[in-house]
Amino acid sequence: MDQRALKELLFEALEQPPHQREAFIVSRCGDDTGSFLRVTDLLRAHERAEGHFERQERVVPDTPARQPREIAGRRIVRVLGEGGFGLVYLAAESEPIEREVALKVIRPGHASGDVLARFEGERRVLGLMNHPSIAQVYEAGTTEEGAPYVVMEYVAGVPITVYCRRENLGLRERITLMERTCLAIHHAHQKGVIHRDVKPSNVLVTESDAGPMPKVIDFGIAKALEQTSLATHALAPDLTRTRQVIGTPQYMPPEQASGGAGGIDTRADVYALGVLLYECLAGAPPFDPARLARASMGELERIIREEEPPRPSVRVGKLGETEEYAKRSRQLRGELDWIVGxxxxxxxxxxxxSAAAMAADLKRWLEGRAVEAGPVSGLYRVKKVISRRRLEFSGGLLILLLILSGSVVSLVYASRANDARLLAVEGERATKRELAKYEQITDFTQSMFEGIDPSFARGTDTALLAKILEDAKTNLESKPPEDPEVSGTLRLMIGLAYRSIGDYDNALPLLEQADAGMGRALGPTAPRAMEAQNALAVVLAETGRFHAALPVLERVHRNREAAFGSTDDRTLESLGNVGTVRGSLGLYESAAEAHRAVYEARRQKNGDDDAATVFSLNNLAMAYQGMGRHQEALEMLDRVIEVQGRLLGSDSPRLLATRNNRAGILNTLHRIDEAIREYEEVLEAKRRVLPRAHPSLLSTMSNLAGLYKRSGDLDLAMPLYEDALRRAREGLPEADVRTATIAMNYAEALRDGDRLQEALPLFEEAEAVVRLSLGADHPKALIARVQHAAAIGAAGDTTSATERLDELLPVARTQVRDDGSFMLTLLDAAAEIRELGGELEAAISLLEERYARAVEFTGADGKSARSSAERLARLSAALGRVEEQRIWSERALGLEPVSGGGS
Amino acid sequence: MALRAAQSDPKRAEELIGMVYDQLRSIAQARMSHERVGHTLQATSLVNEACLKLLGDQGQRFEDRSHFFRAAATAMQRVLIDHARAKNAAKRGGDLPEQERRRLPLDVVDLATEADPTQILALDDALRTLEREDAEACEVVRLRFFTGLSVGETATILGISERTCARDWAFAKARLAELLSDA
Incomplete structure (x- = not known):
């Protein structure tokens, strides 16, 4: 929050009645705890300041001029609160006893005959209520001017949520307060009164001799009056104002949101009590207040009716990362989540x-007995959808599948709101409505898994999931649903779930089928068909099949452009993907073209200072880097870093990724010291913000160590590798490929530092792990095998090394696709072994193969081509082949074009 | 005169402030001889009178008034601070340099506040901090505090909306209270 917004919020808070100010700030800050603390501090300081500066202040700006001196015989002290239909004053009574009361009076113009009639009926009931936690109604009547009024007990308390936070109440105390509140509401229900506006500012906590006591205020009044004013205000142009008036979409039950006033009963209050309990437990309301404030009326209704908020334990876990939040989250998990749910x-x-049943469950929790509520809410919903779908999926299996795929599916469903609209336009077929339900489930599962890095889930124990997915797949294939959209969506989801566990062999065919099936049935430009296309292309790209991915991505882009227009975010995202894959294929010019188009479009749309704009600038920079225009790329990245630092903060993952790229360019430019410094800073930030064995942290550690190694600082490289390896072993699952990769890099450093004997067991371990988890012929396994073989050779056992090599090279030549750099590494090591074994001819032929591939991959001027040529020159010299030596030397120096002298 | 050029030229602005400073002192002195000690002078009327004396009828022009009040706020602030320093130094045994001592504005003793001089000095510090953090809010508080202008008048002088002015004022008060309680 910037200074201006901060001042504005403080000022608006000061315009609220004093006891509502803190709650108001909470509602505006949402999860932004920093701003909340800052503004409440200022608020408190302002209260202190009032005394200090009073003398100088001539005008008191927030005293309304219209404040009457007296109403219904009571002296008016000041305004307590203000609503659309009336005002609440603090008033002083002298008879029958001297006391302060709250006096609520209806504004002229809001007192229609209808309102008055109901108001009168309600008044009698209110008089009957007598409960220690309900503000007593003393009197109701009509002023001389004809405005209805109510005189109530004045409660000098603070909203329950504010009280909980201010007094830093423990869980038991919070729940005790809520139990009492439930009982108070229940008392009213028994008298036939529904509150309808249960929210923090209507449940105040006062301190009595018996400890803190909740007091429910504003009882029933809301019901009598808001019926008409709701409709009136819905038409008012100033929607924010309206929301302040009716105030509480956050606490509004779905049946009320849809406007069916007839369907509202006491269970509406139970819902609101649930929200209140949520807020007391989690410290934040279930729905993001900022989002609710922005939402249109229709969107608001949809959120309230359809969206499942995260469970309190999940919500609290997202508020902060300290142990305190983690502990609170653990306390809420399970029974308290269930009660709220x-x-x-x-x-x-x-x-x-009833509210009493809710109170009873809270009491059970307090007494340590099993609560009545169970973990049914989410599962029930999924089951319900499945039963409607009439597919014979095993419910439990599908649920797990959905949960596990949730985090991934969300990527594809990112644009669901717009798609849903499109679907509605295309026709309201029942299946489509059901699919909309599916999206809700995705939402739900996504909220459960939010914050978990999908790459982190990879490598965890996936055996169970693999089994579940297998079952789901078999079910799907044996009884495919008739509707192509339903079956296609299911294939899409299962495929994506497979992707999330890194099982691309299963993911790919499913996504291909989903793409083909939905493309056929719905047309290639149907939103869901495009999702399938996109998912397929992403998986192709992730598996290194860039040549296959590119046309699909280009197709998705064309289709999205046709469907949404060329500047729609989804279209631009696709074009960005096209650019990135072109870059991976070395087509840097056309990659730059795509990224530039995205960048310019985003600039037009969002301006220069925008996270999305600079993200595309980052991509453009990487294309420039590929084209060899390092300096320009560097300047672009500097700009990206400047904006990201300002917008996202210095620890944001995106900024760190950009800085990582910058370090890479510096490295290319041989500005090694700067590259190292950049990596060091990135590493420092990552150490601070990421868990100790986060993959991204480990990869930066490994990269930096590699750089140290290349710059000859083995003393710095070694401990860093060692640290990374230790963290990986402690924090990653056993026999993890990432651990093996670090072990292998470390082993290489040890080998180069003449500590071959220490390196050997690490090479061995790396090979074993990678073979085990990826299979012996996986590209990574081939690398590990060849490195291990080379080390064995270097240690003197050239026979064993050569045997190992003969076994793996033929496999490598047929297995390895696309990724040129990989084959280069492999051939490099293989040649080394041959050379060590004295087989110079064999080494030469391997290096010639390497040279040819290097030229193909990065051109004759590339580093790999030259290093190959250099070694070939050396070997030719050793064999006395002068002419060949001359040719290779010149190639190594870049003096002569590739043999044949053509291009 | 210095007024017109003061906007762009810091040296001229300084001249203007000096003029207002002298004027304020002399008006206060004149008043003091008529009104008994113990009567607190109203900053606003003081500044208004100084404005009239210095500008005459020109004082009706908006830009002139705007520059004048800004200068007056600075001048008044100095009057107060010099006074507080002197008083503070006197309390501690008077080790101020000779020159400072001669400038003691004893004639405005009762001017705006009976506050402890250390408080005035702390306020000066706090204002400096506030100025670094939020120059706009600081200007509002200086005008209101040292010339006694209302929110509406301050807004007019600064050419901002009344709401913005009230907002800055609320913030400045809160922030100053924080800074003062930290001190």
Whole structure:
């Protein structure tokens, strides 16, 4: 929040009645705890300042001029609160006893005959209520001017949520307060009164001799009055104002949001109590207040009716990363999550039948007995959808599948809101509505898995999931649903789930089928068909099949452009993907062209200072880097880093990734010291913000160590490798490929540092792990095998080394696709072994193969081509082949074009 | 006169402030001889009178008034601070340099506040901090505090909306209270 926004918020808070200010700030700050603390500090300071500066202040800006001196015989002290339909004053009574009361009076113009009639009926009921946690209604009547009023007990308390936070209450105390609140509401229900506006500012906590006591205020008044004012205000142009007035979409049950006033009963209050409990437990409301504030009326209704908020334990875990939050999250997980979930069920019939039942469950928790609520909410929903779908999936299996695929699917479903609109336009077929439900499930599962890095899930124990996916796949193939969209979507989801565990062999065919099936049935430009295309292309690219991925991505881009227009975010995202894959294929010019188009479009749309704009600038820079225009690339990245630092903060993962790229360019430019410094800073930030064995942290450690190694600083490289390896062994699953990769890099450093004997076991370990988890013929396994073989050769056992080599090279030549650099590494090591074994001819032929591939991959001027030529020159010299030596030497120096002298 | 050029030229602005400073002192002195000690002078009327004396009818022009009040705020601030320094130094045994001592504006003793001089000095420090953090809010508080202008008048002088002015004022008060309680 910038200075201006901060001042504005403080000022607006000061315009609220004092006891509502903190709650107001909470509602505006949402998860932004930093801003919340800053503004509340200022608020407190402002209160202190009032005394200090009073003398100088001539005008008191927030005293309304219209404040009357007296209403219904009570002296008006000041305004307590203000709503669309009326005002609440603090008033002083002298009879029957001297006391302060709250006096609520209806604004002229809001008192229609209808309102008055209901108001009167309600008044009698209110008089009957007598509960220590309900603000007593003393009197109701009509002023001389004809405005209805109510005189109530004045409660000098603070909103329950504010109280919990301010007093830093423990869990038990919070729940005790909520239990009492539930009982108070239940008392009212028994008298036939529904509150309808249960929210923090209407549940105040006062301190009595018996400890903190909640007091429910504003009882029933809301019901009598808001019926008409809701409709009136919905038409008012100033929507923010309207929201302040009706105030509480956050606490509004779905049945009320849809406007069916007839369907509202006491369970509406149970829902609101659930939200209140949520907020007391999690420290933040279930729905992001900022988002609710932005949403249109229709969107608001959709959120309230359809969206499942994260469970309190998940929400609290996202508020902060300290141990305190983690502990609170653990305390909430399970029973308290369930209680909140039960109270907040979208379907009233599934909620607690009464506020008393909710109180009873809270009491059970307090007494350590098993609660009645169970973990049914989310599962029930999924089951319900499945039963509607009438597919014979095993419910439990599909649920797990959905949960596990959630985090991935979300990527593809990122644009679901727009797609949903398109679907509605295309026709309201029942299946499509059901698919919309699917998206909700995705939402739900996504919220459960939010914050988990999908790459982190890879390498974890996936055996169970693999089994589940296998079952799901078999089911799907044996009984494919008739509707092509349904079957296609299921294939898409299962395929994506496979992708999330790195099982590309299973993912790919499913995604191909999903793409083909939906393309045929729905047309290639149907949103869901495009999702399938996109997913397929992404998986192709991730598996290094760039040549195959590119046309698909280009197709997705064309289709999206046709469907959404050329400047739509989804179209631009596709074009960006096209650019990135072109870059991977070494087509840097056309990659730059794509990225530049994306960049210019985003600039037009969002301006220069925008995260998306500079992200495409980063991509453009990487294409320039590929074209050899390092200096320009570097300047672009500097700009990206400047903007990202400002917008996202210095620890944001995106910024760190950009700086990582910058370090790479510096390295290419042989500005090694700067590259090292950049990596060091990135590493420092990552050490701070990431868990100790986060893959991204480990990879930076390994990269930096590699750079140290190349710059000859083995003393710096070794401990870093060692540290990374230790972290990987502790934090990653056993026998993990990433651990093996670090072990291998470390082993190479040890080997280069003449510590071959220490390197050997690490090479051996790396080879074993990679073989085990990826298979002996996987490219990575081939690398590990060849490196190990080379080390064995270097240690003197050239026979064993040569045997190993003969076994793997033929496989490598047939297996390895596309990725040229990989084959270069392999041939390099292989040649080394031959050379060590004295087989210079064999070494030469391997190096010639390497040279040819290098030229193909990065051109004759590339580093790999030259290093191959250099070694060939050396070997030719050793064999006395002068002419060949001359040719290779010149090639190594870049003096002569590739043999044949053509291009 | 210095006024017109003060906007762009810091040296001229300094001249203007000096003029207002002298004027403020002399008006205060004159008032003090008529009104008994113990009567607190109103900053606003003081500044208004100084404005009239210095500008005459020109004082009706908006730009002139705007420059004048800004200068007046600075001048008044100095008056107060010099006074507080002197008083503070006197309390500690008076080890201020000779020159400072001669400038003691004893004639505005009762000017704006009976506050402890250390408080005034702390306020000066706090204002400097606030100026670095939020120059706009600082200008609002200086105008209001040292010339006694209302929110509406301050807004007019600064050419900002009344709401912005009230907002900056609220923030500045809160921030100053924080800074002062930290000190």
């Amino acid at each position: 039960r109270a907040m069920e979208k379907d009233p019939a599934r909620r607690y039948p």
